[in-house]
Amino acid sequence: MTNVLVNERGAVLINKLLSIDGHENSISRVVTHAHSDHIRDLDKSLTTCKNLVGTPLTLDWLVELGYKIPRDYSIRLDYGSRISIGELKLELVKTLHIPGSSQVVVTDEDGLKIVYTSDFKKPGVHTPILEADILVLDAVYGNPNYVREFDEYIEDILTDLVNQLLSKGPVIIYGYHGKLQEVMKIFRDRGVIAPYVLPPKVYGMTKIAEKYDLRIRDYVLLGSSEGAEVVKSGWFLLFTHVSSSNYIREPRASEVLLSGWEFKKPYRYLGSNRWLVAFSDHADFKGLIHYIINSNPKTVIVNSVRSSYSEIFANEVRRITKKECIVMP
Numbered sequence: 001m002t003n004v005l006v007n008e009r010g011a012v013l014i015n016k017l018l019s020i021d022g023h024e025n026s027i028s029r030v031v032t033h034a035h036s037d038h039i040r041d042l043d044k045s046l047t048t049c050k051n052l053v054g055t056p057l058t059l060d061w062l063v064e065l066g067y068k069i070p071r072d073y074s075i076r077l078d079y080g081s082r083i084s085i086g087e088l089k090l091e092l093v094k095t096l097h098i099p100g101s102s103q104v105v106v107t108d109e110d111g112l113k114i115v116y117t118s119d120f121k122k123p124g125v126h127t128p129i130l131e132a133d134i135l136v137l138d139a140v141y142g143n144p145n146y147v148r149e150f151d152e153y154i155e156d157i158l159t160d161l162v163n164q165l166l167s168k169g170p171v172i173i174y175g176y177h178g179k180l181q182e183v184m185k186i187f188r189d190r191g192v193i194a195p196y197v198l199p200p201k202v203y204g205m206t207k208i209a210e211k212y213d214l215r216i217r218d219y220v221l222l223g224s225s226e227g228a229e230v231v232k233s234g235w236f237l238l239f240t241h242v243s244s245s246n247y248i249r250e251p252r253a254s255e256v257l258l259s260g261w262e263f264k265k266p267y268r269y270l271g272s273n274r275w276l277v278a279f280s281d282h283a284d285f286k287g288l289i290h291y292i293i294n295s296n297p298k299t300v301i302v303n304s305v306r307s308s309y310s311e312i313f314a315n316e317v318r319r320i321t322k323k324e325c326i327v328m329p
């Protein structure tokens with residue numbers, strides 16, 4: 001009998017064999033992507049679990065983020081490949097979230113299928129919706145008011161804004177690791193040719209992402225002689241982590257903050273050449289419900305540790321889909 005639980009740190013646990021995106025004493029630790037709320041307690045897992053499973057890009061990014069992971073300790077699982085862990089079969093399926101992101105599909109010996117979606121956006125378009133018996137998800141936008149009507153066009157809106165700002169001077173983009181690389185790619189795909197200037201960690205992660213077919217092109221390391229040349233030219237985009245302070249003193253520079261917590265308008269002016277853009281890497285409330293309806297599970301488990309308004313969300317799931325919905329822990 002397969003047992004699915006979520007512990008108080010947000011780990012999804014299956015039969016004491018797998019602990020996904022959180023720690024527990026299990027055989028394998030699975031990491032769906034390199035965001036900090038999904039690699040919680042990874043150091044503990046590295047000392048007690050037998051192996052670490054993730055996509056090759058995610059595992060390489062963890063090393064770049066400073067984790068010491070012996071090569072023979074990790075199981076580098078490509079999208080669509082399957083491995084056995086005890087009586088369970090495990091597969092990672094691509095999601096649109098940050099490069100390397102995956103959802104986890106586990107099948108037990110009776111054929112019971114458990115899917116943990118982890119973080120995703122654009123379900124049914126760029127994130128495959130998987131059928132499941134038990135569907136576990138993080139309701140990041142669990143409140144029915146958390147809806148962005150402009151989500152479909154936000155890539156174009158953001159690119160237009162950045163092109164406009166680039167005509168006046170350099171532009172600094174603030175975002176989380178992973179989201180930065182996604183946005184670099186969005187701009188290139190939409191014809192932005194200005195060079196990118198990247199601080200060391202962002203530069204290292206971008207180099208790794210390029211190894212896995214994410215074509216970014218034309219980027220330089222901030223602080224290198226090449227970087228200094230580009231900064232001097234005054235025409236460039238600088239991508240940096242939200243928590244870092246301004247690297248360059250340039251009065252003409254505009255700053256763009258990428259935020260997942262804006263719902264009314266695609267962007268707004270904050271004053272002093274600063275803009276806030278409602279660019280999220282997560283499906284909104286409607287997207288979460290869309291996934292559940294099309295996955296058609298018997299049971300939905302809402303992971304309250306990485307959710308907002310999980311009880312309200314669970315009530316909405318029961319009301320709209322008539323499915324059993326459990327909040328854990």
Ligand SMILES: [Zn+2]
Nearest residue numbers: 033035097119
């Ligand atoms: Zn994430």
